[in-house]
Amino acid sequence: MMIPCMGTAMTSSIKCPQCGRSYSIDEYEEDKFCRECNKLLEVIPSSKVKGWRDLFPYDPYPQQVEFIEDVQRTVAKGGVLLTEACNGFGKTISTLSCLLPTKKQIIYATRTHEQVRQVLLELKSINEKSGEKYSAVNLASRNFLCINPDCRGLPNNEAQELCHTLRKDDECPFVHEIDKPPKRLPIILGRKELVDEGRRRKICPYFLSRRMAQETDVIVAPYPYIFNPMIRLMTGLDLEKKILILDEGHNIDQVGQEILSDTLTERGLSAAAEEMKLIRKSPRYINRLGEHLLRNDRDKPRLVKPRVLEEELEKALKTDIHTFIEGHAPLVDAIRSMKIQNRNPPVSYLNGLLGFFELLQTSQKSKYVGLYKRNYYGAPVIEYRCLDPSLAVEPVVNSADGVLIMSGTLSPIDTFAEIIGQEKAEKKVYDPIQKSEKIKMTIDTGITSTYKERTEQMITKMGRTISDDMEKVSQGALIFFTQRGFMNKCIDTWTRKGIIKSRTGLPYLGGKQLYREGRDANQNRDVVTRYKRMAVSIGGAVLCCVFRGRNSEGSNFPGDQARGIFLVGVPYANFGDPLVKAQMSFFDKQKRGLGNKWYTMDAFRAANQSLGRGIRGRDDWCHYWMLDRRYKEHKSLISKWAMGEKLIIRRTGSKTQSTFKRFKDDAIIEL
Ligand code: SF4
Numbered sequence: 001m002m003i004p005c006m007g008t009a010m011t012s013s014i015k016c017p018q019c020g021r022s023y024s025i026d027e028y029e030e031d032k033f034c035r036e037c038n039k040l041l042e043v044i045p046s047s048k049v050k051g052w053r054d055l056f057p058y059d060p061y062p063q064q065v066e067f068i069e070d071v072q073r074t075v076a077k078g079g080v081l082l083t084e085a086c087n088g089f090g091k092t093i094s095t096l097s098c099l100l101p102t103k104k105q106i107i108y109a110t111r112t113h114e115q116v117r118q119v120l121l122e123l124k125s126i127n128e129k130s131g132e133k134y135s136a137v138n139l140a141s142r143n144f145l146c147i148n149p150d151c152r153g154l155p156n157n158e159a160q161e162l163c164h165t166l167r168k169d170d171e172c173p174f175v176h177e178i179d180k181p182p183k184r185l186p187i188i189l190g191r192k193e194l195v196d197e198g199r200r201r202k203i204c205p206y207f208l209s210r211r212m213a214q215e216t217d218v219i220v221a222p223y224p225y226i227f228n229p230m231i232r233l234m235t236g237l238d239l240e241k242k243i244l245i246l247d248e249g250h251n252i253d254q255v256g257q258e259i260l261s262d263t264l265t266e267r268g269l270s271a272a273a274e275e276m277k278l279i280r281k282s283p284r285y286i287n288r289l290g291e292h293l294l295r296n297d298r299d300k301p302r303l304v305k306p307r308v309l310e311e312e313l314e315k316a317l318k319t320d321i322h323t324f325i326e327g328h329a330p331l332v333d334a335i336r337s338m339k340i341q342n343r344n345p346p347v348s349y350l351n352g353l354l355g356f357f358e359l360l361q362t363s364q365k366s367k368y369v370g371l372y373k374r375n376y377y378g379a380p381v382i383e384y385r386c387l388d389p390s391l392a393v394e395p396v397v398n399s400a401d402g403v404l405i406m407s408g409t410l411s412p413i414d415t416f417a418e419i420i421g422q423e424k425a426e427k428k429v430y431d432p433i434q435k436s437e438k439i440k441m442t443i444d445t446g447i448t449s450t451y452k453e454r455t456e457q458m459i460t461k462m463g464r465t466i467s468d469d470m471e472k473v474s475q476g477a478l479i480f481f482t483q484r485g486f487m488n489k490c491i492d493t494w495t496r497k498g499i500i501k502s503r504t505g506l507p508y509l510g511g512k513q514l515y516r517e518g519r520d521a522n523q524n525r526d527v528v529t530r531y532k533r534m535a536v537s538i539g540g541a542v543l544c545c546v547f548r549g550r551n552s553e554g555s556n557f558p559g560d561q562a563r564g565i566f567l568v569g570v571p572y573a574n575f576g577d578p579l580v581k582a583q584m585s586f587f588d589k590q591k592r593g594l595g596n597k598w599y600t601m602d603a604f605r606a607a608n609q610s611l612g613r614g615i616r617g618r619d620d621w622c623h624y625w626m627l628d629r630r631y632k633e634h635k636s637l638i639s640k641w642a643m644g645e646k647l648i649i650r651r652t653g654s655k656t657q658s659t660f661k662r663f664k665d666d667a668i669i670e671l
Contacts, residue, residue, distance in 0.1 A: 020133020256392025390421025449569030470510020473564030476535025
């Protein structure tokens, strides 16, 4: 039988009528029966292949139709598209509906488990609406999928090494070499399904997910699976001929840089030295590195060029790096064996140290920098930091056959594209689908938090302004500050000045009970739970948070949990930080002025992220107060969906305002 050509949106498809597994022409010609169910395969002529409208489970909004048509025109045909569309836009369902009929395998990269759940749910609703059987698997880490009690629950690197050893010695009771996909598996394999099926069938869910990734229509994978070449190699995740979707793609520059960087720590060196003693070898070279680290411990971080770092480390080692690697690499296996004998996880810190040196030797030195600094706990470390996000992004984008980078906050999208080396990609920002008349944004140019102007008078003015505006917020409100120290200073000042009032011993701002973001994850979880409960109760509540902190990304405050958001200051990165300076000068060398553009983009990306906490769905809305005059200077960098129908610019404390105040209104100048 002649089969019309495959590979575009409206072509023939070959599927098993029972399990829904798709086959290529070559596979069909080799054997016309399903490898799994033995059913005769069905050739669906191009005229019957479904289009996105058959798959999309709702009545599409015009913005969604525009988005889908753009994705079909570019991504489905192998191009690259960068898009910004607000939260609740329906990006996932729109993307899947229009790309599934292309018959190319889709790799959907996400950042959180909640997003994975969402993708699988959307696929389920597509299947229900269309009667199709599109399959999917979640590639998750061993932490979530391992069911061997000896290995499960160990830190990732320890689990990886123990799993490797158990398999090598044939000591894991769960089948991990899976030639053929097991029969009658659920069509959508999330973590739970993989673990349940693994336990039932005595198969390792981790290796089952990797095997099924060769078969399914959609692979849902975390970011490191995409950007880390080692993980890609180990999991066999080949991007060729596949469509890649990078959801929540606003941080891919940072994620990529992180993955291509490494850190040498005092703790890692001590552990590696202990490992040497364990196998009765001298740790003198490693001890020399430890001494070097301590000798270079200073209050202020110090930047060094990669060549200088290399020289300094060789001087400390009293040998060259190549000789050090050659002499120590063969010892890693001995260390692992000894640890197993001692019933410890076979993780090797020496291996980690060798990885640091290998990166230092093999990386493109013009795109890296070394940094001596103290870490979060005050211990001295050496960071070897990648300055070029395109080093991670470009190879990934170039390997795939169609890439969609989407997020609610890619503004300013042109700068973002330049930073990740994708200036030639198509870019588009979509109108929100929320009722924009319900969303309001006010920029107050009478306030700023620049370091020079951060006086007690200015802080008091901020507090009074927020307190006045807070009374217009019906329920929950969030206030974002540039740093924790500044947040504490504001709260102290506002308490002293009587702006924050005490009622039965509890602080209140603008009539709402005030909460402060927790210092660590547990404390914050507790604070947020209490805040949310109060936010939706009579009178509402207010939560003080920090930009780029625990509540600015990853936390959601839908509906009444955030009807007002106040941004106090613009979250520019610390200009005095040598790494920020190195990053700016790297971009400036690439293109004049790009360093400054990146610096501003980075600040507005953090601001837009915080604004996004308040609008989580199609019917959600929020009012925004941008308390810094610099927001007016750069208003083109604020995400469009947050501005509502009319942007209001006012100047608190100016003559203009007092004139308007007589008319019982804020000083409002509408643009
Ligand atoms: S093979 Fe699977 S079940 Fe066994 S230790 Fe490794 S991850 Fe765990």
